[in-house]
Amino acid sequence: MIQHKDLDDPQVREVIVIGGGIAGLSAAIYLGRAQRDTLVIDSGHSMAVWEPVVENYLGFSKGISGENLLSEGRTQAARHNVRFAEDEIEAISSTASVFELGGKKGTYRSKRLLLATGIFHLPPEIPGVSECLGHSMFFCKDCDGFRVREKRIAICGANNDAVEYALGMLHYSPCVIIATNGEAPRWSEGHAQWIAEYEIPVYKARILDVEHRDRRILSLRFGAEECVKIDYIFTTRGDVFHTDLAKQLGAELDEEGQIKVDQCLRTTVPRLYAAGCVTPANCQMIIAAGQGAAAAQAINRDLFEEDLQSHSLRRFRAVQLAEEETVPETLSQSV
């Protein structure tokens, strides 16, 4: 690997990636292979670990667990000399050329920064279902609709999203209900008409209990008398976007709270990039991986252009010439 002996300050990394989930690891692999001095800082809460069998990621015809996908990604990035730090970044600032990061365990500096901090899907406020997460309770029909075909599905929610989820689920199963879990419906008149048109049952009482065995949901209990047999729950409570660091740097967010990026995954702050579910991308692993790769390529190009402007590519030439005993043949012929 090329030694970055002549960076202005050896403590300043060329690139730091905050977030070692799917987007961050994909970026790290590209950056490592581009010979960029790269550090991934991760607090270890990738959503990918919640998926026992990822079935929609290219190249794994029998599926792969989210945990294995992450572990393979880390190994792949480490093979390309990417460094890792287990830490959670809490504070961030920037000077004209350097980002300064304060974590729970250490401080870090870099020339370019990629935020791949992801989101958190809010779980439903139903007692005793957390162990069913990823097995029979899901957040995303694109990820899991296929595996619930012909099953009995409850959509938990009381807004337009919940109605559209229920309608979208009709592609997979004719047996769909909506459970508002005690909330008054907040869906529009148009959405109410769709519910009526497709005769989707709506349960407005609070869910008192979820019967489940071996992480498989069996039924929802709404009261002493009312019990509905169900195989799967999808919940639409919403997401928390991990954008605190972006906000500290003044990056613009969109109306849903995601970090605004352009096609090269540049944010509105110079030298700051974002990739994965924290951006307006559809929150899928393969899209997060693609965005990470695209961001890494843009960062690599950006650093290259900076080197051209500052004439600092000579540092690589100087290293080579210092190591060569003779001038290369092609050069000696041309002089």
Ligand SMILES: Cc1cc2nc3c(=O)[nH]c(=O)nc-3n(C[C@H](O)[C@H](O)[C@H](O)COP(=O)(O)OP(=O)(O)OC[C@H]3O[C@@H](n4cnc5c(N)ncnc54)[C@H](O)[C@@H]3O)c2cc1C
């Ligand atoms: C139950 C469940 C099932 C799913 N199933 C599928 C599926 O089958 N197929 C599919 O395509 N997608 C699936 N997904 C979605 C998938 O997990 C996401 O698309 C993917 O993980 C997004 O990658 P990311 O890199 O944007 O975020 P993540 O993978 O969540 O990674 C973000 C990382 O950033 C770290 N981080 C955040 N803030 C900081 C900080 N301040 N300092 C340091 N580190 C920080 C976190 O610890 C985390 O490791 C599923 C999600 C869930 C919840």
